[in-house]
Amino acid sequence: MKLNKASLFALISVLELASDAERQLSTTDIAKKYCISTHHLAKVMRNLVHEGVIQAIRGVGGGYRFAGNINRTTLLDIIQLFETMESELDLPHWGEDGNPIVAELQSVTNEIDNLTKAVLDTITLATALKNSRLREELLTNRKQPEAG
Amino acid sequence: MSEKIFIRNAKPSDLDAVVGLDEVGQREVKQAYWQGIFDHYVKSGRADRICLVAEKGNAVVGFIVGEVRAWEFGSPPCGWVFALSVAHAVREMGIGQRMFDEICSRLKQSGINTVRTMVDLDNKLTLSFFRSVGMCTGRYIELERQID
Structure with missing residues (x-):
């Protein structure tokens, strides 16, 4: 999975702002x-304002x-403001009644998309921020003995 | 003033309350299922079979069930949480987290350091809860197919 830049910037901004409302x-x-x-x-922020x-x-x-509401x-929710998260096979002439090999590949990408969405959804x-804080604490604890 | 929440081992007399809190399936079917669960987990008195309830006042407002399982699917002994519910009226008060923390503490006492669960892909509420207590996709993938 590769997020587009707008999605990534939106996630960063929203999490940064939500960490202290x-x-x-x-x-x-x-x-x-x-x-x-x-x-x-700036463009991403305008979209996020427009979406409330x-x-x-x-x-x-x-x-x-x-x-x-962070909970x-x-x-x-944030990513889908900027992209669909649907993998597309780069085959311009592929139709619904097409080749079974292409249909199988599409089925595999759909399976992956569904799992990806289930994780992100x-x-x-609140959970992402909680986990970020735990990571920060771990980093701080690792650094402390060096400082001492 | 709000009443305190207590997390304790389930008792045989909690059966009806637990059946009432379980939102999955029809009541008649659930009664038999939960009677079996209580026989196995509540009455066995074994430390590796855990059934806890959350109590507020004199009412049971939540439950969690889990156990230690060993070598299924090639896995070394680990804890499984397979049922969890909190009454609608007392959600978002940290009761689920307290029950989960307690069952993890009991599993730890049994020498277990990994806890697993399995949740329907569409059950966003429960998946989000388990995410919020630090669970993430593990090393085992559930596979299935329809049997024609």
Whole structure:
């Protein structure tokens, strides 16, 4: 599975904002932290505002704030705002009544797509953030003996 | 003030409450199924067969069932959680997590360090719960086919 850039940027931004729902961050803040294109991210942020996932705060010190429910929103919910997650066989002349070998390959890709979606659709933002914090704690604990 | 939740071993007298909490299948069929489960897990008194309930006030508001299984599908001894439910009225209060933590603690005492479960692909709620307590896709893949 390879996420397109818009999906990836959206996941990063939403998780970053959802990690502290009171905090406002600008596109530049997020782009700098993850070393990604501000221009591309700005487009993604506009889409996320349009979909009601995040809220744009205007004025001095303005930026974006998470506007959803971290326990109800899954990674797939965010990704599907930008792509379908349906694998397509790159065969332009393939039709529904086509070759059985192509049909078998399509069946395999469908099976993989269904598993991928099942994983992404059951990881809420809350779970992803919890796991991220656990990773951070593990990293910190590993670094501490070196510092001492 | 909200009443405290207690997690305890199920008793034979909890049978009806557990059947009532189980949302899968028809009541008549479930009664016989759960009677068998109680005979096997509640009355056996074995440490490697675990049936816990969550109690609020005098009411049973949740249950979890699991056991240690060894060498099935070539797997060394591991814990399996195969039933879990929390009453609608008390969901999102951490009861599922407390029951899961307790069953993991009991499994650990039996020398087990891996816990597994299996969930219908469409059961997003339960899959999301198990994800939220740190479970992820394991080393075994369930395969099936229709028998013509």
